[in-house]
Amino acid sequence: MRMAILGIGICCGCGNGVEALRSALQTGRVAPQEVCLERNGEADRFPTYRSSVEELSEFIPKRALRRIDHFSRMTLLGACLALKDADLLEADRSRTGVVIATGYGTLKTTFDFLDSYLDFGYACSSPTHFSNSVHNAAAAHVSMQFKATAPSLTVTQFEMSVASALLTAQLWLAEGRVDRVLFGAIDEYCEVLRYCRQQFFTDGEQGPIQPFSFDQQSAVVGEGAVFLVLTKAQEYAPYGYIDSVRLGNHLVNAVELPQDDMLIVGADGHKECGRYYAQLLKGREATAYAPLFGSFPTAAGFDLAVAALSLADRTRYPNPAVNGCANDAAEAAGRQFSDEKISCLKFGPGGDYGLIRLSL
């Protein structure tokens, strides 16, 4: 069943809102921020793509946000921007489902909770941090904020979270369980993640992300929230339609790419996943936009947003520039189109894949 995309909300390193994404796609450049961490007496400087949630107070009073963590604030901001973009901020949401995909969940709050008992003893464990560290806390904040009393779902499955969660959103709409779905993909940066990535990827993390250098580790950590407002296929679909969602494992049953589709790949500088793209693409034209928002499991949601915006603008945006030079695969990019289909492909390190197809 096709799903119409009514609105997009973006909160990420390239800025907030659809215009920020469009601008990043047009310029092909987003500079990561440098972060400096002191650890073991040494300064660790590295690039990140971080999100600003200041704008959230335009939608929700600051007082109401007091106990809400950064992860849930990104979530709420993405949701607000998507509803605003769809002109549904004031609509009745009693039949709006909430579906959230996250690779890791609320990392910072999880560690804040551990801090509470490691620093002060188990009797001082923080109930606020605990209840906000539960993976579906962000979805709950969205449901409470928007009085969305229909079903709510959170899916956590690393790189496959987006495709997997989207499959359920599609079935909810197909079965008439909901009239609309507020679909979000969120992940956050935290210092412990930096430590882990540094240990895992000793030869990377300094950027720039080179998505098509498949045998090179060039990922740069990012964070953000992206939301799509989805409904059953209807005449009005300002950002086109999601036609199909497919999940599988390339190692068990090789993925078959639609022949003529424009292809957006979730290659984001992770060598372990890069090998699957290398096997599959073999010179086929593709674009990858990770250099605009960074590397994180649910960045596949941002690829979806790029695909939807490309359909709306009838423009194939070029591959972001890397070190001032476009990638080879970008030669044909940047052109206008009239009737294209776009496939978004994301691989996980175990050969799991999600393939999402969109069209006008």
Place this chain on the structure above:
Amino acid sequence: MKQGVAITGLGCLSGAGMNLAESMQSLFRNQRNPQPPQRFSTDHPVSYPVLELRDGLELPLDMCETIHARTSQLALAATLEALDDACWDVASLRGKRVGVCIGTTVGCALNCDDFYRAYKTDGDPGLATIERYLRSNPAALIARQLQLDGPNQTVVNACSSGTDAIGIAAAWLRAGVCDIAIAGGADELARVTYAGFSSLMITDTEPCKPFDLHRKGLNLGEGAGMLILESEAVRDGKKARGYLLGYGSACDAYHLTAPHPDGAGLKQALREAFAAAQVTPEQIAFVNAHGTGTPDNDRVESRVLHEVLPGVPFVSTKGYTGHTLGAAGAIEAVFTLACLQRGELPANIGFSTPDPELPATPLRENSRVEGDVALSESLAFGGNNAVLILAKGDG
């Protein structure tokens, strides 16, 4: 009443037993064994009883705990039991479209407190724990371990995760996304959840007493419950253990941890499940309630049951298993089907004194089941409510 999705295999393990047969024996002997946690310790001044597995897990060597998290091991153990019950050997699943949908809480959380303790003290901890976490996403791991090709999804809807996972898997079958689904929930006992629930002051220092006047909270537990769902084309006449007739879910949109005082979301989930199943409340033989033993949950649930399903017998099995969080809904769905087949319900262990605030009270003794359709419900953090309506199988 419609036919629903066929359930051909069941598997479960928890503090009540290492498999379904052992669990049912504990339930009908009204036995339970809550005790202080043996697998971890804390400096908490109060010791809260928990329900841990009685024995060690017997799994293939490549599933040992140094490689994969305990939650995934529990999920695999229950999956293998359910597949065996459904007469599937793993090799014969290959080449078929098999989906995996598993609910969890701990199984997806980066609750690596030993690693984090070392990290905080400016050490350079190794990443073995993190690597294990990355390898152990329950649905992905089961799919990978059994070399399955199909959709897989790990649902993290807190304590309704297992129920939701089963409902979602049934939708996959109806939509033709896969032909067979392994669906359920799994969760291990962890120091983090032990500390978290005690911080919320909703754990009992004694064996829990669901729906009782003197209830003080829950006992945590661990385990997994798995169901094998099959399309009619694949089942091809094979006997079903039961049928999933309907699933409903709704969000209270009220509070992060407390249920809506009128049970608004639970009532909506019930309405949706009844409509999907095409059954009426009068057709329900019994309810396997969420019944955690917390004052708020049991009050709301009792009121909703009294209003929507007046006079229908109900029981909480959490007295036998503890609250197994993301596994709870799945374990309880397995128990619901097993009780329908057996034609008998266990007593609500821990209940002795009715609470005047609770208009409906659970079964005090093992009782006969009158009817072929039953309901299992889950309430969760985040205001999630989920309901399954299940029917007795073919014998």
